[in-house]
Amino acid sequence: MARKYKLGITFNLETDVADIWSNGIHQNLVFLYQLFQHSSLVEDVTFVSWGPKNTTVPAAGFMLDGLDLKFATFDEVADELDVLIEGGLLLTPDHARRIHDKGGKVVSYKMGNDYIMDVETTIFARTPQRVLNGTVFDRIWTLPHHENTNRSYLSIMNRCPLHVVPYIWAPTFCDMVIKNIKEKHNIDFGYKPNGESVGKRISSFEPNIFIFKNSFIPVLICEQAYRTAPEKIKHAYMCNTYKIKDHKTFFNFIGRTNIVRDGIMTVEKRYQMPDFLGRYTDIVVAHQWENGLNNAFNDILYGGYPFIHNSTLLPKGVGYYYDQFDAFxxxxxxxxxxxxxxKNHHQYTKRANEYLDSLHPTNPVNIYYYEKELKRLFEDD
Structure with a gap:
């Protein structure tokens, strides 16, 4: 009979922004939790949290009610865990030592591009998100889109093997927002073909926090398309750019475009994506660098919206691909x-939905690969 494991996953309940949409990490951790709930190798899984308040009750903004999730402080469960996974809270050497002293294993689950973020925080003197603190890990798990830039960095500096695990996603939180905007505002989520519409509304959602997801190429794409056929673009919304609108470089960049001069493109704040898609969007234009998979892509595809992107990690025919930095x-x-x-919307949504099904936490293929990594942790014992 196969051994069963008790798992803990760190989750930051005391973050300054208690909002499931504030970044992708919290959603990713919920999907990981749900995957392990469906694993025959896992006896129990718990979100592990700590902080000044030692709270174990998620704020409403996390949207976790009714999801069958357990929370505990580290001290409450540490002696019971076979595996502690660093997710939303940074582990210290003492946390790892306590798990190792009883024969358990410690994993760092890397969901972001640590290499690029660490380089940027260093060069631009930003407050570091995470720092190397001497914690001893048994494995690093990272996602496919971060392997190229992070394999050497994470493995060498953490002195342990790195393995790539599947990227997982489910429409759990998207569905909550869809239900809310329909009930409260009568807004329908999802693209609706409208051949009679002359001009289309274009949106872009790059966060403009780090270099790997920014709005420069989407602006160039919209500008070049507008110069070519201005009647075809009704409006272009650049979300997450309001905070940088007065930076001299960005101000001069967009200020010298026809699309801004003519009042067609506007800078916007950050919004819950399903809400903004339902209200204002016909087509989404995206750009990334070394970040070819992310939750925002999936929300867009889930709504069947035409999605223009430069990700080589999305299967051919999922969205509409352009090459890397080629705005022309x-x-x-x-x-x-x-x-x-x-004309092709039905086939487009069929391909998109097949791809999204492949990401689901309950997909047996994804469960198999995570179970494989769990077993590999204990192979040498």
Whole structure:
């Protein structure tokens, strides 16, 4: 009979921004928890939290009610855990030592591009998100889109093997917002073909926090498309740019575009994506660098919205691809999508949904690969 494991996953309940949409980490951790709930190798899984208040009750903004999740402080469960996974809270050497002293294992689950973030925080003197503190890990788990830039950095500096695990996602939180905006505001989520519409509304949602997801290429794509066929673009919304609108570089950049000069493109704040998609969007334009998978892509595809992107990690035919930093090609793709997407919408959504199904935490393939990594932790014991 296969051994069963008790797992803990760190979750920061005392973060300054208690909002499930504030970044992708909290959602990713819920999906990881749900995957392990469906694993025959896992006896129990608990979110582990600590902080000045030692709270174990999530704030309403986390949207976790009714999801069958357990929370405990580290001291309450440490002696019972076979594996402690560093997720939303940074482990200290003492945390790891307590798990190791009883024969348990410690894993760091890396959901962000630590290499690029650490380089940027160093060069630009930002407050570090995480720091190397001497914690002894048995494994690093990272996601496919971070392997290229992070494998050497994470493995060498943590002195342990790194393994790539599947990227997982479910529409859990998207569905909550969809239900809320329908009940409270009568807003329907999801793209609706409208061949009679002359101009389309374009949105972009890059966070503009780190270099790997910023709005420069989406602005260029929209500008070049607008110069080519201005009648085809009704409006372009650049979300998450309001905070940088007065930076001299960005101000001069967008200020010299036709699309801003003519009042077609606007800078916007941060919004819950399903809400903004339902209210203001026909087409989404995205750009990333070494970050080819993320939750925002999935929310867009889940709504069947035409999605223009440069990710080589999305299967061919999922969204509409343009090459890397080529805004000229991106503009051609955008204009082609405006002209032709509605004719192919049914096939487009079919491919998108097949891809999203492959990411689901309950997908047996994903469970298999995570179980494989759990077993591998204890192979040498």
């Amino acid at each position: 090609e991106g503009a051609k793709v955008l204009l082609d999508v405006i002209d032709n997407h509605d």
